[in-house]
C-alpha cells in the first residue's frame with residue numbers, strides 16, 4: 001500500500017515533468033510587495049524589497065528561468081534568497097540553479113540532512129551539492145526583508161520532518177508548504193519522517209498565529225483563509241481519532257482501510273493522488289508504530 005502511494009507520488013511528478021515547456025508562471029498579487037505564484041508543483045511565495053527578491057519554494061528545476069523572469073516582470077529584481085518549506089522535489093527542484101545564480105537557500109536542518117544523504121526508503125538519491133541549503137535552523141528563524149518580518153516556524157514532524165511555514169508578520173500572509181494543501185487528502189510522508197499526530201499538533205500551533213484576515217498560501221491550491229485551514233485540521237483529527245479507535249478495538253491495520261472512515265470526504269478529497277482508503281491505511285500504519 002505504501003509503495004502504491006509512493007509510486008503515485010512519483011508518477012504525478014513525472015507527469016508534470018513532460019509538460020514544462022507549456023507551463024506558465026502566474027503571479028497573484030496579495031499585497032503591494034507580496035505575491036503567490038502558480039505554475040507546476042508547489043506554490044511559490046515571493047516578496048520584493050530593496051534587497052531584491054526573496055522566494056519561498058521553487059517548483060521543478062526546468063522552471064527556474066521562468067520563475068526568475070516572472071519575478072523580474074513584477075519588478076522584483078534579482079532573486080537573492082530562497083526558503084525551502086520541505087525536501088520534496090516539486091518544491092525544491094530548482095535549488096541547484098538558484099544556488100549557482102548566487103541565491104542563498106534557507107531550510108530546516110533536516111532538509112539539508114536528507115538532501116546530503118538521500119533516502120533509500122523513498123528511492124531518492126542524494127541531491128547534488130549545489131542543491132544543499134546554505135543556512136539551516138531547528139525551529140525558529142526571522143528574516144527581515146522588504147520592510148517585512150518573515151517568521152519561519154517548524155513545530156513537529158508533519159508532512160515530513162523538515163516542514164517550515166512562513167508568516168509575513170505585518171501583511172498577515174502565510175506560506176504553509178504542504179502542511180496545508182487543497183489537492184485532497186494530504187500526504188503524510190512517513191519515509192521522510194512525517195507523522196499524522198505531529199501533522200495535527202503542528203496545525204494546532206499554526207492556527208493561533210492566524211486570524212480572520214489572514215491570507216493563506218497553500219502548498220498546492222488557491223489562496224485560502226484561516227477557516228479553510230481549520231476545516232482541514234478538523235477533518236484530519238476526525239479521521240485520526242476514528243482510526244485510533246478502530247485500532248484500540250483490535251482491528252488489524254490491514255482491515256482499517258476497509259472501514260468507512262474517510263468515505264464521507266471522498267467526493268471532495270478523493271480526486272487527488274491520495275485516495276481515502278490509502279490515507280486511512282497510511283494513518284493506521286503510522287499510529288500502529290507508536
Ligand SMILES: [Zn+2]
Nearest residue numbers: 086088159178
Ligand atoms: Zn511535499
